Amino acid sequence: MTRLEHTRPATATGIGRREFGRHLAALAALGPLTLVDHQPAAAQEPQTHDQGMQRLVDALSDDAAGKARIHPATPRQIAMVIYPGMFPLDLVGPHSVLSGLMNTRVHIVAKSKAPVAAGGLTFVPTATFDEVGGPLDVLFVPGGGEGTVAMMRDPALLGFLRRHGATAKYVTSVCTGSLVLGAAGLLTGYRATTHWVTHPVLAKLGATPVNARVVEDRNRITAAGVSAGIDFGLTLAARMTTEKYAKALQLNIEYDPAPPYQAGSPKGAGERITAVMREMYAPIVRAAEAAAG
Amino acid sequence: MTRLEHTRPATATGIGRREFGRHLAALAALGPLTLVDHQPAAAQEPQTHDQGMQRLVDALSDDAAGKARIHPATPRQIAMVIYPGMFPLDLVGPHSVLSGLMNTRVHIVAKSKAPVAAGGLTFVPTATFDEVGGPLDVLFVPGGGEGTVAMMRDPALLGFLRRHGATAKYVTSVCTGSLVLGAAGLLTGYRATTHWVTHPVLAKLGATPVNARVVEDRNRITAAGVSAGIDFGLTLAARMTTEKYAKALQLNIEYDPAPPYQAGSPKGAGERITAVMREMYAPIVRAAEAAAG
Numbered sequence: 001m002t003r004l005e006h007t008r009p010a011t012a013t014g015i016g017r018r019e020f021g022r023h024l025a026a027l028a029a030l031g032p033l034t035l036v037d038h039q040p041a042a043a044q045e046p047q048t049h050d051q052g053m054q055r056l057v058d059a060l061s062d063d064a065a066g067k068a069r070i071h072p073a074t075p076r077q078i079a080m081v082i083y084p085g086m087f088p089l090d091l092v093g094p095h096s097v098l099s100g101l102m103n104t105r106v107h108i109v110a111k112s113k114a115p116v117a118a119g120g121l122t123f124v125p126t127a128t129f130d131e132v133g134g135p136l137d138v139l140f141v142p143g144g145g146e147g148t149v150a151m152m153r154d155p156a157l158l159g160f161l162r163r164h165g166a167t168a169k170y171v172t173s174v175c176t177g178s179l180v181l182g183a184a185g186l187l188t189g190y191r192a193t194t195h196w197v198t199h200p201v202l203a204k205l206g207a208t209p210v211n212a213r214v215v216e217d218r219n220r221i222t223a224a225g226v227s228a229g230i231d232f233g234l235t236l237a238a239r240m241t242t243e244k245y246a247k248a249l250q251l252n253i254e255y256d257p258a259p260p261y262q263a264g265s266p267k268g269a270g271e272r273i274t275a276v277m278r279e280m281y282a283p284i285v286r287a288a289e290a291a292a293g
Numbered sequence: 294m295t296r297l298e299h300t301r302p303a304t305a306t307g308i309g310r311r312e313f314g315r316h317l318a319a320l321a322a323l324g325p326l327t328l329v330d331h332q333p334a335a336a337q338e339p340q341t342h343d344q345g346m347q348r349l350v351d352a353l354s355d356d357a358a359g360k361a362r363i364h365p366a367t368p369r370q371i372a373m374v375i376y377p378g379m380f381p382l383d384l385v386g387p388h389s390v391l392s393g394l395m396n397t398r399v400h401i402v403a404k405s406k407a408p409v410a411a412g413g414l415t416f417v418p419t420a421t422f423d424e425v426g427g428p429l430d431v432l433f434v435p436g437g438g439e440g441t442v443a444m445m446r447d448p449a450l451l452g453f454l455r456r457h458g459a460t461a462k463y464v465t466s467v468c469t470g471s472l473v474l475g476a477a478g479l480l481t482g483y484r485a486t487t488h489w490v491t492h493p494v495l496a497k498l499g500a501t502p503v504n505a506r507v508v509e510d511r512n513r514i515t516a517a518g519v520s521a522g523i524d525f526g527l528t529l530a531a532r533m534t535t536e537k538y539a540k541a542l543q544l545n546i547e548y549d550p551a552p553p554y555q556a557g558s559p560k561g562a563g564e565r566i567t568a569v570m571r572e573m574y575a576p577i578v579r580a581a582e583a584a585a586g
Contacts, residue, residue: 059569089389089546092414096382096519099413106413115408115417120392120399121385124408124415175547196547213551225547226389230520235553247556248566253382254468254489254518256557257550258506260528263540264549273541276352 057102060244070241076104078138079164081177082125083110083157085147086118089226090174094140097233100249101241107132111156118144129160135167138236143175143195143225145284152183152291161186170236171220174229178222179288182207191217195225196266197281204292227264230255350395353537363534369397371431372457374470375418376403376450378440379411382519383467387433390526393542394534400425404449411437422453428460431529436468436488436518438577445476445584454479463529464513467522471515472581475500484510488518489559490574497585520557523548 053071061067078098080091091108099106109132110116110125139161151157161184165171173181178194181187182205192207193199193215202209213224214232221239223232234255238246263269269277346364354360371391373384384401392399402425403409403418432454444450454477458464466474471487474480475498485500486492486508495502506517507525514532516525527548531539556562562570 056569056573059565087389087546088385092381092385095414096380096412108414119389121388121401122417122419124417126415196544213549214553224549225545227523227546227548227550231551231553238553243554244566247554247562248570250552250554250556251489251559251562251566251570252518253380253520254557255520255550255552256506256517256555256561257520257548257552258524259543259548259550260507260524260531261536261540261543262549263543264547266544268549269540269544272352273537273544276349277541277544280349 060248061242062244066242066244070245071102074103076101076137076240077133077135078104078106078140079109079127079132079136080106080140080142081109081157081160082116082118082123082142083144083147083151083154084117085150086116086142086144087175087226088119088121088123090142090144090177090229091118091123093227093229094174094233094236096253097230097237097249098138100252101237104137109160111154118147129156132160132164134164135169136164137169137240139164139168139171141173141177141180142229143173143177143179145176145281146287148176148180149284149287149291151180152288158184169219170239172222172232172236174223174232175225176288178202178207179205179292181220181222183291187220187222190220191215192220192222193224194222197225197278198285198288201285201288201292204289353541354535355537359535359537363538364395367396369394369430369533370426370428371397371399371433372402372420372425372429373399373433373435374402374450374453375409375411375416375435376437376440376444376447377410378443379409379435379437380468380519381412381414381416383435383437383470383522384411384416386520386522387467387526387529389546390523390530390542391431393545394530397430402453404447411440422449425453425457427457428462429457430462430533432457432461432464434466434470434473435522436466436470436472438469438574439580441469441473442577442580442584444473445581451477462512463532465515465525465529467516467525468518469581471495471500472498472585474513474515476584480513480515483513484508485513485515486517487515490518490571491578491581494578494581494585497582 057067057070061070082091107127108125109127112128113125115122115124165186171186175195176198178192179201188206190207191210192202193210193212194202199209213228214235215222221236223229234246234250237249266274350360350363354363375384400420401418402420405421406418408415408417458479464479468488469491471485472494481499483500484503485495486503486505487495492502506521507528508515514529516522527539527543530542559567
């Protein structure tokens, strides 16, 4: 499963670069700390590449086990599902962290290869359900509104989730994505969370609702609404690599939050604003409860 | 400039819905608080639509001026630029907030309509530079790595930015996007910020660097790296509407951050991790300095 080619700009620097080899070329083209096994660029200074990679791994680990977790011998496989109507930030928050894992393939998976319209943006999948082999390291489902409720009843997606949910190292979600995991039977008996407005639906899906931003129960990691995906991504990255590596990923995205208000929870937002939002989402919550059966 | 059609799932609820009219249908299909002027859905309960919209506007404003800012008579126009190699979260963080503004068109603008590969994801633009009329309410540029340095020298993008930068109500950026604004001459004499690792480049672009997460100087609003885009989005939303409306948007994305570590800044991450990241980004920083001229 190859990444899309990135056109190297004609103005790319001729300045001498201390090279981390093909990984830094991939990183620069792809964005932050995206040290994945890419098609090798022209083999430049292979010795320096190995040295550079080794320096990074050494700096962010304390022992051999940590090094092996940062740079696993076999590529990690992460499948991030997308579907019409998802909340883009549910996907992109975690992706901004997980795309920085070394020797890791991140697949953007949908029912077909057709572009997926979601929340005013359009994403292009990299793989269909059928094309993703297992076992996965991470199975991930983002949330959304009405589109997510539809996925609670979608046979193709539920089948994909059941198949991989049985063998994935981690089964994960952000926001109402947990309702889809629940609809696939993957949260029965597990503690879990979801977007604050759909919390009442979890129990109907056999899950034990927990009012926390990121909930870990055995290999299920679920997160609260939308922006909680960043906290989730860093938590998962630490589980899969080392605390230092997760900290480097946090620094990479400069995640030192300073919200201008404290209205990110019903308690902080206060009764009036919470009531407005609850009223607006009532039809979706009812629909989710109906889909939960 | 119309939004892409969103396929209504066949399983869309038949449950009775208290309707906010076409806006709630658009919202449910598009995601959070996306109350934009969409093609009207089948006209359902127009009286209830008006009543529902009015309740929302009333609840989140204190006076007539606030109502007019929440639901402007003329559609707001927001142009969010995308380009190869941008950091997806730079775009999607702010977009998750700004897409919730009422009567607002958010254009995803690129040099052409071809899908744009960025940080392991692929986005489809909605408009090209030539198709965006002014004056804009918001001109926005996301950041990235090497791809962003290339944009500092891209005549088409710089021309687009200069053109709209002269007339936009707000000229904005997240992360290294400010370096592109600077390259277009739009930050000369303005206080501004950027991703922590490229801060030294700002002065070369005639800007006055400020070490803060969101910097507002007259109509320029710039933000620090990547995840700072969410704080930026909420700040800008409050400027354009009301504090209560911005709080509702914050609650919508449940932005009540709880990072597992405090490593989101060089100070918090500590010397060793910061040095690793600085070393990794050194070639990009040098390239940006060279492009700053």
